[in-house]
Amino acid sequence: MSKEKTAGCVYLVGAGPGDPGLMTVRGMELLKRADCVVYDALSPLQVLSCCKEGCDLVDAGKRGGNHTLSQEKINELLVKKAWEHRCVVRLKGGDPFVFGRGGEEAQALQKAGIPFEIVPGVSSALAGPAYAGIPVTHRSVASQLTLVTGHEMDGKNAAAVQMDALASAPGTKVILMGMENLRELMNQLQQEGQAPETPAAVIQWATTARQRCVRGTVSTIADAVAQAGIGSPALIVIGDVVDLAEELSWRDRLPLAGRRIIVTRSREQAGRLSQLLSELGAEVISLPTLRIVPPADKRAFAEAVVNARHHDWIVFSSPNGVQKFFDAFFSVYEDLRELGGSRIAALGPGTAAELRKHGLMVDVMPKEAIAEKLIEEFDRREDDFGGLEHCSVLWVHAQQARRIIFDELTKRKAIVDECIAYDVKPADSSLATRILENGADLITFTSSSTVRHFVAMNLHLPENCRVVSMGPVTGRALQEAGIRVDLEVPLHTIENMVETICRAEKK
Numbered sequence: 016m017s018k019e020k021t022a023g024c025v026y027l028v029g030a031g032p033g034d035p036g037l038m039t040v041r042g043m044e045l046l047k048r049a050d051c052v053v054y055d056a057l058s059p060l061q062v063l064s065c066c067k068e069g070c071d072l073v074d075a076g077k078r079g080g081n082h083t084l085s086q087e088k089i090n091e092l093l094v095k096k097a098w099e100h101r102c103v104v105r106l107k108g109g110d111p112f113v114f115g116r117g118g119e120e121a122q123a124l125q126k127a128g129i130p131f132e133i134v135p136g137v138s139s140a141l142a143g144p145a146y147a148g149i150p151v152t153h154r155s156v157a158s159q160l161t162l163v164t165g166h167e168m169d170g171k172n173a174a175a176v177q178m179d180a181l182a183s184a185p186g187t188k189v190i191l192m193g194m195e196n197l198r199e200l201m202n203q204l205q206q207e208g209q210a211p212e213t214p215a216a217v218i219q220w221a222t223t224a225r226q227r228c229v230r231g232t233v234s235t236i237a238d239a240v241a242q243a244g245i246g247s248p249a250l251i252v253i254g255d256v257v258d259l260a261e262e263l264s265w266r267d268r269l270p271l272a273g274r275r276i277i278v279t280r281s282r283e284q285a286g287r288l289s290q291l292l293s294e295l296g297a298e299v300i301s302l303p304t305l306r307i308v309p310p311a312d313k314r315a316f317a318e319a320v321v322n323a324r325h326h327d328w329i330v331f332s333s334p335n336g337v338q339k340f341f342d343a344f345f346s347v348y349e350d351l352r353e354l355g356g357s358r359i360a361a362l363g364p365g366t367a368a369e370l371r372k373h374g375l376m377v378d379v380m381p382k383e384a385i386a387e388k389l390i391e392e393f394d395r396r397e398d399d400f401g402g403l404e405h406c407s408v409l410w411v412h413a414q415q416a417r418r419i420i421f422d423e424l425t426k427r428k429a430i431v432d433e434c435i436a437y438d439v440k441p442a443d444s445s446l447a448t449r450i451l452e453n454g455a456d457l458i459t460f461t462s463s464s465t466v467r468h469f470v471a472m473n474l475h476l477p478e479n480c481r482v483v484s485m486g487p488v489t490g491r492a493l494q495e496a497g498i499r500v501d502l503e504v505p506l507h508t509i510e511n512m513v514e515t516i517c518r519a520e521k522k
């Protein structure tokens with residue numbers, strides 16, 4: 016019996032104004048499980064890298080006018096995609112219902128009988144001023160906020176903005192989509208009675224590394240903006256609150272403010288690196304370079320996990336190995352004690368941190384995540400453990416890991432069994448290409464396999480983008496690939512990488 020086909024749900028999700036940290040938890044959750052994502056020019060591209068493997072990514076609006084889909088076409092597309100997929104995310108910059116035409120899309124879905132949900136987002140209208148140090152309301156300065164579009168000021172349509180009412184409104188005014196008419200708008204406001212000396216600001220690319228803010232007054236702002244060469248996307252803020260930026264502009268004070276840094280996602284993951292860099296004010300874009308897939312021999316992997324407890328040592332080579340190992344382990348056992356009393360070694364601090372999440376401390380770990388250093392550490396600690404001779408070791412690693420650990424442990428007369436926990440393949444390059452097209456100040460590489468995958472994806476580095484390489488093995492891989500390294504991070508640790516970047520970027 017054939018089942019009647021039902022339509023999937025379309026989620027109109029606000030992606031926030033640019034900083035991926037301003038996306039909501041609900042939005043992120045949906046993005047991770049979406050089968051299809053329809054996004055447009057102002058959705059922050061980097062959030063798309065969390066989409067699952069095989070997600071149907073549709074660009075519904077390239078900036079600059081070429082390829083832009085008409086609203087009608089987008090509405091049709093959403094209906095079509097809802098019939099093809101279970102979970103369709105329509106990702107929109109800022110909030111979907113704030114000048115985002117989300118209302119029209121929801122109406123089209125309603126009309127077509129497609130279920131939909133709205134996930135509000137942080138609007139640029141509020142976050143933009145906040146990131147420039149301008150509180151849109153303030154108890155002693157402004158108790159009213161008027162939000163308007165700068166696009167509908169010609170009075171032709173019934174919903175058009177009434178300039179006289181706008182000029183006489185007290186408090187703060189925020190104008191979106193007003194850059195094309197900026198001068199005209201400021202003139203009209205003054206004609207309608209707005210005091211020419213009212214403070215005004217224009218904030219471009221708010222909440223991203225490219226954020227720029229120009230301040231002046233209603234009578235001077237158009238010239239100031241022209242002089243600074245600021246264009247769209249930008250928003251206009253008018254009102255006395257603008258002067259508070261003098262005291263409150265917090266973002267420019269951060270050491271990496273204004274830097275756009277691409278973090279190539281590696282086997283060791285890049286979460287911590289991204290977090291540290293963005294806390295220092297950088298705009299961090301995580302670039303997927305690889306996909307983690309199951310190992311070629313799944314049965315051998317499962318058997319190795321089940322029998323892990325019979326080894327004297329378990330050596331974990333990467334955080335991913337730890338994750339995959341315990342995913343498999345807990346699908347068989349319920350109790351961590353089934354692991355037995357094996358000693359545990361980790362290739363580096365990242366791997367040890369992942370083990371700690373499972374309540375396991377490591378017995379041996381080098382300070383840097385390098386196979387040779389792990390072997391040195393085993394040798395140095397020989398007396399503590401009575402050497403490796405006749406010890407059985409389970410080595411948990413990726414399909415194409417370097418053989419050093421196997422060879423060196425075998426040389427020391429250990430019996431090494433392998434547990435190949437996952438395989439690594441290059442990521443699909445289309446998203447990465449789009450991310451790189453937007454330019455960057457720095458790009459980081461933390462492992463040689465990431466370099467290899469980056470090269471395999473046939474990507475081009477943005478112009479003037481400097482390359483940061485962590486550790487000598489990564490450096491060599493870059494050199495072999497013909498990529499010039501601008502910044503060498505001497506130690507193979509994330510902290511050292513962040514330190515090196517901060518030192519180099521000191522203004």
Ligand code: SAH
Nearest residue numbers: 109110113115138139191192220221249250
């Ligand atoms: N739904 C969006 C607004 C869409 S209209 C929101 O809630 O933010 C597009 C306008 O929003 C742009 O013309 C610009 O005025 C403003 N805008 C969006 N993102 C911006 C950003 N990062 N910086 C400055 N202005 C932005």
